[in-house]
Amino acid sequence: MNARRKNLLTAGAVLVTVIAPLAMLVVQAFADQWHAPAILPQAYGTRGLHAVLDDPNLAAGITNSFFVALAATAVALVLGWPVARLVSATRHRAFGVGLLVIPLLIPQAAIGTGLSTWFLRLHLAGSLTGLTAAHLVQVLPYVTVALLTGFTPQLAQNEEAADSLGATALERFGHVTLPAMVPTAALAAALGFIVSWSQYGTSLVVGSGTPMLPLTMVPYLRHDPQIAAVLTLFFIVPPALAGALALRGTRQADRDVDPEAFRAPSPAGAHRAPNGPGCNPFPPPNQDCHDRTRREAAITP
Amino acid sequence: MVLGGLGAGALAGAISASLEPASPTGAGPFAGWRAVLSDQTFGRAVGFTIAVTVTATAVATVLAVLLAAVLRRRSPSTRSFTAVPVAVPHLVIAALAVAWIGPGGIVERAFGSVPVTLVGDSLGLGIIAVYVVKETPFLALLVLAALGRDTDRLEEAAAAHGAGRMSRLRHVVVPAAAPALAGGAMIVAAFTLGATEVPYVIGPTRPGTIATYALDATRIDGPLATTHQAAALLVVTALAIVLAGVGAALWRVAHRGART
Numbered sequence: 001m002n003a004r005r006k007n008l009l010t011a012g013a014v015l016v017t018v019i020a021p022l023a024m025l026v027v028q029a030f031a032d033q034w035h036a037p038a039i040l041p042q043a044y045g046t047r048g049l050h051a052v053l054d055d056p057n058l059a060a061g062i063t064n065s066f067f068v069a070l071a072a073t074a075v076a077l078v079l080g081w082p083v084a085r086l087v088s089a090t091r092h093r094a095f096g097v098g099l100l101v102i103p104l105l106i107p108q109a110a111i112g113t114g115l116s117t118w119f120l121r122l123h124l125a126g127s128l129t130g131l132t133a134a135h136l137v138q139v140l141p142y143v144t145v146a147l148l149t150g151f152t153p154q155l156a157q158n159e160e161a162a163d164s165l166g167a168t169a170l171e172r173f174g175h176v177t178l179p180a181m182v183p184t185a186a187l188a189a190a191l192g193f194i195v196s197w198s199q200y201g202t203s204l205v206v207g208s209g210t211p212m213l214p215l216t217m218v219p220y221l222r223h224d225p226q227i228a229a230v231l232t233l234f235f236i237v238p239p240a241l242a243g244a245l246a247l248r249g250t251r252q253a254d255r256d257v258d259p260e261a262f263r264a265p266s267p268a269g270a271h272r273a274p275n276g277p278g279c280n281p282f283p284p285p286n287q288d289c290h291d292r293t294r295r296e297a298a299i300t301p
Numbered sequence: 302m303v304l305g306g307l308g309a310g311a312l313a314g315a316i317s318a319s320l321e322p323a324s325p326t327g328a329g330p331f332a333g334w335r336a337v338l339s340d341q342t343f344g345r346a347v348g349f350t351i352a353v354t355v356t357a358t359a360v361a362t363v364l365a366v367l368l369a370a371v372l373r374r375r376s377p378s379t380r381s382f383t384a385v386p387v388a389v390p391h392l393v394i395a396a397l398a399v400a401w402i403g404p405g406g407i408v409e410r411a412f413g414s415v416p417v418t419l420v421g422d423s424l425g426l427g428i429i430a431v432y433v434v435k436e437t438p439f440l441a442l443l444v445l446a447a448l449g450r451d452t453d454r455l456e457e458a459a460a461a462h463g464a465g466r467m468s469r470l471r472h473v474v475v476p477a478a479a480p481a482l483a484g485g486a487m488i489v490a491a492f493t494l495g496a497t498e499v500p501y502v503i504g505p506t507r508p509g510t511i512a513t514y515a516l517d518a519t520r521i522d523g524p525l526a527t528t529h530q531a532a533a534l535l536v537v538t539a540l541a542i543v544l545a546g547v548g549a550a551l552w553r554v555a556h557r558g559a560r561t
Contacts, residue, residue, distance in 0.1 A: 013382075017385070017386075018382075018385060021397045021400075021401065024397075024400055024401065024407060025397070025400065028400060036405045036409070036410055037409075037410050037413070038410065039407075039410050039411060079304075083304075098549070100304070101488065102308065102545075103304060103307070103308040103311075104488055104491060104492070105491045105538070105541040105542060105544075105545050106308065106311060106312065106495070106538050106541070107494065107495020107496070107512055107534060107537045107538060107541065108495060108496070108497070109495065109497055109512050109515060109516055109530075109534055110311065110312075110315050110495065110515075110531075110534035110535065110537065110538050111308075111311040112311075113314070113315050113318055113515075113527075113530055113531050113534055114310065114311030114312055114313065114314030114315035114316075114318070114531075115307070115310060115311045115314055116314070116318075117314040117315075117317055117318050118310055118314050133307065134307075136304075136307060137304070137307045137308055137311060140304045140307075141304065144304075190388075194388060194390065197390065198390035198391065198392065200392065200496075200497055200498035201495070201496070201497045201498070201512065201516070204497070204516065205516075214390070214392050214498060217392065217396070218392070218498065218501055218502060221395075221396055221399055221502050222399070222403075222502075225400065225405075228396060229400070232393055232396045232397075235390060235392065235393055236389065236390075236393050239388050239389065239390060240388065240389075242388075243388035
């Protein structure tokens, strides 16, 4: 297949799978009048946008979802970091990952139903704190497993090198561990945000009527397509931004890799982001680095 | 510890809620379980949920292997593009499906009718389609992550011994990717078993899935609504745990196969 045909195929795939569905959403969001069987709307306007922004319940759903997702992600990063570090250092890494993903087997609604019985007694039912805690059951495993991909043997070697050169624990963390983990942490944060932002069953049961974006969106999908389209656009923007920023961070880190840092670990080279063992830091265009693929793969189903 | 506490707390809470004698009439602690397990609607929901889960997971798994085989030699930008559906919430894909192929959607407006009914169909084809679109790239990325340079070398060696493309896929690529694929498929199946938003948006009203049956139980006018809900959800959890056991066994077999 020649390059021109490949480019055409790629452009066609992008058009069909990304641009056309999104364009349709934008058109529907601003279609004040769109009666069948017309292909295009009869009248454009901002009825849907005003309906969302002027309805305190819908607006609260967006802000509640945003703050709960931010809080759950932040807590998951803080709690998941030491766990990921611990699991990465054990010989039974697969077993550790297996234990971490067990909560993912519990359906969201079951988590919600189970936790509600406790949250009612603790006066957390319906509160944003309760929702954050409930979301953590699913956010924490994803964030921890994503962070785990960053704690590579190469990073451990670099940290040992820093130790042997007299770096304090704080210096080692600030100059070696943190810079190396930034791309992975960014991806883990994006992943955690998306998982929490998308929670439906947990929010429905634990929320006790507290508006959250996925919950407010569902009833409109069959009854008012215009408002549903506006809400879908609000729903899709933060995950898209989070994913794009995380992937950009990953790419940047991969571009910044210094090959010397892999041949002779030293504090000078240790501030570079490490890739996995045996991984070519400068892969040819058609052969990506395994570690980047691993980070990209650590995304929610 | 926090995760274990929340997870175990959620399970303990659900068990407690399913046994709670909510009725003062002396219905007993297992009244909710008896009512749910003897309900024909629940029986249909179990069959429907298992059929949708098995079909969606199997189709997504097969397509993921094929997609990964295509993407292996493609550029990083092509891989990133393929990963787009992974970051999109399930609800958005279901919403797009309704907008495009639902009643009054773009396809119906453009062609006068939709060739296959996917929204609200009793076979759950719409639900399966949404999960396949969403999970195939996720599983493909897991497969790509599992295929390291060792696999490349093995493939080169197999090619040097005269193995064809399909033969290399079957005897080298699939065994190398099988452990990651088994683990990923288990997570996908567990999610599909218990998710509610996609069946609510694009699935049929009857039969529903077990999870939608459970949430609908709260609308039942009766004191046992919560126990019905908790009991039904625990059945899904039990199914997911059985599935995890099967997945773990498959993973062990695949892992042994990959090492030998």
